[in-house]
């Protein structure tokens with residue numbers, strides 16, 4: 001198994017200790033969740049603690065502290081462990097399909113570490129698209145080098161954040177078929193990418209992109225708790241470094257709201273969605289983006305059991321759906337309204353009837369537009385059945 005930490009070969013850049021700890025969110029001694037205002041950090045090894053008592057406990061164990069510092073610090077050790085695990089998992093998940101295949105980058109079957117190739121894209125057939133993770137990582141780093149003039153070892157404050165987008169393509173999409181890497185490959189490369197660029201200053205565009213890529217792949221893995229501190233830190237950085245980049249701030253805020261929602265922080269998510277929704281209505285009027293954010297906002301309110309608030313938003317955005325009945329966005333939007341009606345434990349017969357009426361045609365429309373086997377179509381059929389059941393039960397009660 002190739003070492004994740006030597007993925008870039010002998011000549012690869014040495015990662016430096018990250019400029020801020022994002023993953024160490026629990027006390028290393030007592031495992032208590034760290035409140036950032038009171039958290040303390042060992043200056044020597046970067047281990048973090050809930051307070052003085054736990055820090056003193058750590059100070060009494062000089063050997064552990066020395067070893068941790070020698071291995072690059074607590075945050076880097078954590079990142080190496082996570083990255084190595086994702087790396088091994090990605091290679092193992094492709095074994096069946098990729099064993100014995102030739103890497104299209106280095107033309108070898110196994111790499112220096114004895115790893116097979118992987119394939120996680122839209123390439124098909126017996127030979128297309130197989131590559132070693134280490135080769136994909138080196139290729140991605142090379143693309144970045146070639147597309148950004150000057151030495152990528154320098155700070156790139158002058159490169160505005162979105163401008164480096166295409167330069168980082170290699171990290172998230174196959175260079176042959178141009179489709180995004182699947183979950184396992186994306187996660188392995190996400191950790192490798194972040195590890196490579198994390199030593200750069202926080203307001204460096206490349207570091208921000210690496211942070212975005214990794215947090216996106218953590219969300220695909222359903223590890224929202226790990227993605228949360230990364231996105232919070234990213235949003236703070238983007239606001240500070242690119243205060244005029246409204247699009248990026250909106251995008252990152254929406255991303256953070258989604259992570260909050262999935263970490264059971266509905267109120268925090270609802271606050272952001274409300275802001276975004278109102279901002280979009282002001283910026284572009286009730287367009288598709290406003291309606292899409294509105295449906296996320298409504299779903300968050302439902303999760304927070306604020307059904308009346310959710311219905312109010314649902315009734316506003318459903319207007320957009322009525323004007324665009326065949327858009328897949330409309331299906332989500334109408335579902336938000338239906339959910340706000342039938343999921344309310346205090347729903348009246350009229351509410352339940354309205355829920356069924358507004359959504360009645362959606363499964364058939366989705367079947368026509370997306371296909372009957374599409375997972376969304378299946379979900380809509382199930383959701384409508386639940387609303388109908390709630391209505392039938394209320395009627396017979």
Ligand SMILES: [Zn+2]
Pocket residue numbers: 027028029030031032049050051054
């Ligand atoms: Zn503690």
Ligand SMILES: [Zn+2]
Pocket residue numbers: 042043044045046047058065066068
């Ligand atoms: Zn220490």
Ligand SMILES: [Zn+2]
Pocket residue numbers: 103104105106107108111131132135
């Ligand atoms: Zn290779």
Ligand SMILES: [Zn+2]
Pocket residue numbers: 121122123129174175176177178179
């Ligand atoms: Zn491909």
